[in-house]
Amino acid sequence: MSTIGIIANPASGKDIRRLVTHASVFDNLEKSHILRRVFLAIDALGVPQVLYMPDYDGLVEKALKGLKLSLKADQLHMDMWADERDTTEAARQFCEMDVGCIITLGGDGTNRAVAKACSEIPIVAISTGTNNVFPSMIEGTVAGMAAGMAAREMVDVDRFTYVAKRLEVYVDDQMAEIALIDVVVCTELFVGSRALWDPHRIREIVLARAEPDCIGMSCIGGLLHPLGPRDPQGMYVRLGGGNTTVLAPVGPGLISKVDTREYRLLSLGEEVVLEPAACTIAVDGERQLEVFAHQKIRVRLTNRGPRVVDVRRYLYEASRRGVLRTVVK
């Protein structure tokens, strides 16, 4: 239990949205620097071991270079594909090992790939992607402190986690994908560069979270009816040809007028059958599935997502309990 698992996605923050919006490159050196601060905090908390996902860019190795730590950092033994399968496999191993906590560095897609294999272990999600709703912009040191306390059970983390909602995508009655934030029907036929930025190419959106203070598809719903991570509802939005327009930040610095035909709230367990057409289905902001007109696509809103640590509330509670306080007599 006192082990921490780390999954850092080297690919996040580098897709086509650098070209079509005003998104920044999230460079991998900065990810390594964040990891370095995470490691130092975890070490200070006395966590004996950290396991981490290997990656071709060597983010963790770079972070550990020159650090003198008491903890043991070990790379998982696994095949690497240099795509999201690596993240899912690492999460599967962490779940099997029952680590105390998983720290992720990435975007919504990274956390979705974790959730595909593991929903039991609490996640501390640090944002290093582009349009992020799921992970938070947390300082690495703070995230490491929270993860260290959780792993060492210095404060019971269960009271400060919430269970994320999960959208399940069924293609011809087989579950093909999951999403933590949004499922989007895109009129493009190919996955291509994956990202979404043009509302004219989007037909339907199913949301687990509709947040007006975010960018991306979640915000479109958020401007119609806000829904947070703990609200037991989701939303279906049909775009195009309606009489309601929202002015939505669909990407960093990219604000578009989005025509919506209708929207309705969804209850947990409720399903939406998407309109049949040859299209791509995007999950959490990335085109992922190329589907055919004859295929039946259903999306179900559930509460089977991963457990997420509310770092702010958790650290406030730790303070109240004086967990890191020492009185010198």
Next chain:
Amino acid sequence: MSLTKEKMLEAYATMKKIRLFEEKVAGLFAEGKLPGFVHLYAGEEAIATGVCAHLSERDYITSTHRGHGHCIAKGVDINSMMAEVYGKATGACKGKGGSMHIADVDKGMLGANGIVGAGGPLACGSGLMAKTLGTDQVTVCFFGDGAAEQGTMHEAMNLACCWILPVVFVCENNGYAESTPWGYHCAAKNIADRGVAYDMPGVTVDGTDFFAIYETAEEAIGRARRGEGPSLIECRGFRYYGHFEGDAMLYVTEEEKKRNRARDPIENFKKRATERGLLSEEQIAELDSKVAAIIEEAFKFAEKSAWPENKEVLTDVYVNYP
């Protein structure tokens, strides 16, 4: 993505031409028919094809020592290419350049280049020309992961961004600079990240996925054409052959080779295009035959072409030879 059926057919034919050209050259080199070195592009076809699909003859590219794919994608005549590789008088450069120096300025192909990293400054030159004359011509600079570490490329990217030149830098990261793994020689561990240093967008894309490259290049080239400045695209992929023909590739494990073969860019394209019903098996088969005939014709053309005459040694060396 502005991808029509016609463009898809064209893209498939281009990728297939590159693959069959390289396979033919590999065989000819093994038979001892070709002088000098050859560096083959097989496995990277989706990059040159996906990028050059957005360029016209008026646009320019600069290339590398592994330049056959760029030449074909930019529309250089295949007969003249094969003859050039042979060193024959009918070659694109009268047989004086060989594999590493194929150029065809009329087609906007400013030359394959034996010097690693030499294409960047050349791309800035044609970019500056377009900007000065106020044309909408774009230059694409192809370079490898090895070239990414050369000072010339850093200078070129800096200059292009200072002057907001219509240049797109396309890094073909095939994993190995000759035999040195990319992770060993790249301190930052990511080439696209360097866009930050020069204030241009940096994007990483799967170098085996034609559709991803096509869509990304469309945006980067459009951006350059509109005068919005340079971009950096890092395409991550692999090469099927060694650094040069004769390289036993002992630095690549069998497992890695097997995995790469499973991600073949042409097979991937074919599968997805036919599943979508955009291309039929019959169309693919017809193109396969046509392309095979084109390559065979190029081989015959090169074989029967004459060698350059001795006096040619002194021509085309300087503008005015004394």
